[in-house]
Amino acid sequence: MHHHLILRVVTKILVAPIILFALYVQFHGDFSPGGGFQAGVLMAVAFILYGIVFGLETVQAVMPAWLAHKMMAAGVMIYAGTGVVSLLLGYNFLDYGSFSPHHPSHGQHWGIFSVEFGVLITVTGVMVSIYYAFAARRPAISNEEW
Amino acid sequence: MLDLFIDLSLFTMLVATGFAIVKMRRLFGVTMMTGVFSLLSAMLLVTLDAVDVAFTEAAVGAGISTVLMLSTLTLTSRIEKSPVHTPWIPLLVVAVTGAVIIYGTLDMPNFGDANAPAQVGVAAQYMERGPEDMDLPNTVTYILASYRGYDTMGETSVVFTAGVGVLMLISGLRRRRRRKPSRDEGEVS
Amino acid sequence: MPEIEYILGHLNYWLFTVLMMTGLYIVVAKGNLIKKIVGLNLFQSAVFMFYISLGKITGGTAPIFPLDMRIDPATVYTNPLPHVLILTGIVVGIATTSLGLALIVRIREEYNTIEEDEILGIEKELVAQENRTLGDAMGGRA
Incomplete structure (x- = not known):
């Protein structure tokens, strides 16, 4: 896409606000619509947009494929790890009251925060990896078929 | 009355988009129509008060899914071949299935009924105890992450598993192994 | 008028059914993967909207x-x-859709087509060929 000047300029301007918006959706999800799933998709969209316009090598300099693959598993581990920590503290699995026994609702805040963070990591990793997998494939057809 | 009008006009557009998808043979157009369908359904979800779901649908359906469809199109073909079968048997199957489903809805409570079985069960408990237990304004977030934490963990692992499946199928990580020419390769293409 | 009320109360469900059946028709009648x-x-979208509409309460927000958590009763x-259930369902839906698309990409690479009829034809031919080879090996009697 070397000749699409407007696309490239607009993309460069847009990528940072998209990531910022994703973080806003993530951390403001307790108070307004949003949460880990939506924020993960938005975060992935920022990388995918960058990849579409500037090419796979450029975006993989920012987020290498191995990082996306590790993120997929790391998010699930953060989620399940939250449950294991609450288990070790002597409560039920995923019972967030354990993180702040005197203030159960504060414990809930911590638990929800950590769990949503795990969801964010997994969803971002999965969406970006799927995009990489599709984009790295060599197209097998001629252009006349359009 | 205004509710009904908005509802019906959104539905008309959704059904029109659906029929356009049925008719269209250019897969590029079909992909665009899918995006339109997602945005329309996001609007409909807002009228149903499901703002979180509408947000997700708009981001996922119109964003990621369009990108994935387009990348699949570049790897496969762009035109659907013209159909060889008559459409009557599928139409019959669809009509019968639709009639059975509509027959099933006849016993359901009216749309928006506050005393429907779906409203009085565990959901009412979540709404009642939530503010005290969680002290968070967004009910969807705290049910998702805390009351229904097990469900969400399962969903997260399903997303992870689907990602692993895609990587195993087409990531090309497997290609490092030496390829043996299989017996019927080359005869196919 | 109870009939009008009944029809208006169920119209939504019926319209969702129409959408659902449109999807089903595409799955059954079209050969392109x-x-x-x-x-x-x-x-899937129609089912999601149907499920959400079950939770709607008239006059609700x-x-x-x-x-400030001062909830007006x-x-x-x-x-x-x-x-909650549908929100996670949508994200799982896109992940499984991409799995299906990946399968289609592999099918296209192996069979060089994504039309169901042609794939079945190729499969049939392969089986016939294999039968012929095996039959020759057994003296033309298979």
Whole structure:
């Protein structure tokens, strides 16, 4: 896409606000619509947009494929790890009251925060990896078929 | 009355988009129509008060899914071949299935009924105890992450598993192994 | 007029059924695999909207409390439980859709087509060929 000047300029301007918006959706999800799933998709969209316009090598300099693959598993581990920590503290699995026994609702805040963070990591990793997998494939057809 | 009008006009557009998808043979157009369908359904979800779901649908359906469809199109073909079968048997199957489903809805409570079985069960408990237990304004977030934490963990692992499946199928990580020419390769293409 | 009320109360469900059946028709009648995936997505979206509409309460509002948590007991909030289940369902749906698309890409690479009829034809030919080879090996009697 070397000749699409407007696309490239607009993309460069847009990528940072998209990531910022994703973080806003993530951390403001307790108070307004949003949460880990939506924020993960938005975060992935920022990388995918960058990849579409500037090419796979450029975006993989920012987020290498191995990082996306590790993120997929790391998010699930953060989620399940939250449950294991609450288990070790002597409560039920995923019972967030354990993180702040005197203030159960504060414990809930911590638990929800950590769990949503795990969801964010997994969803971002999965969406970006799927995009990489599709984009790295060599197209097998001629252009006349359009 | 205004509710009904908005509802019906959104539905008309959704059904029109659906029929356009049925008719269209250019897969590029079909992909665009899918995006339109997602945005329309996001609007409909807002009228149903499901703002979180509408947000997700708009981001996922119109964003990621369009990108994935387009990348699949570049790897496969762009035109659907013209159909060889008559459409009557599928139409019959669809009509019968639709009639059975509509027959099933006849016993359901009216749309928006506050005393429907779906409203009085565990959901009412979540709404009642939530503010005290969680002290968070967004009910969807705290049910998702805390009351229904097990469900969400399962969903997260399903997303992870689907990602692993895609990587195993087409990531090309497997290609490092030496390829043996299989017996019927080359005869196919 | 109870009949009108009944029809208006169930109209939504019937319209969702029409959408669902549009998706089902695409899955059953169309031979193109990508089209089939699109049909499944339509069906899935219709089910999601149907499920959400079960949680709607007339006169209700979006299930988000005021920021200061002073909840007015007179406010009616729509049931948030279907929203939670469908929200995760949408993301799982896109992940499984991409799995299906990846399968289509592999099928295209092996068979060089994504039309169901042609794939079946190729499969049949392969089986016939194999039978012929095996039959020759057994003296032409298989």
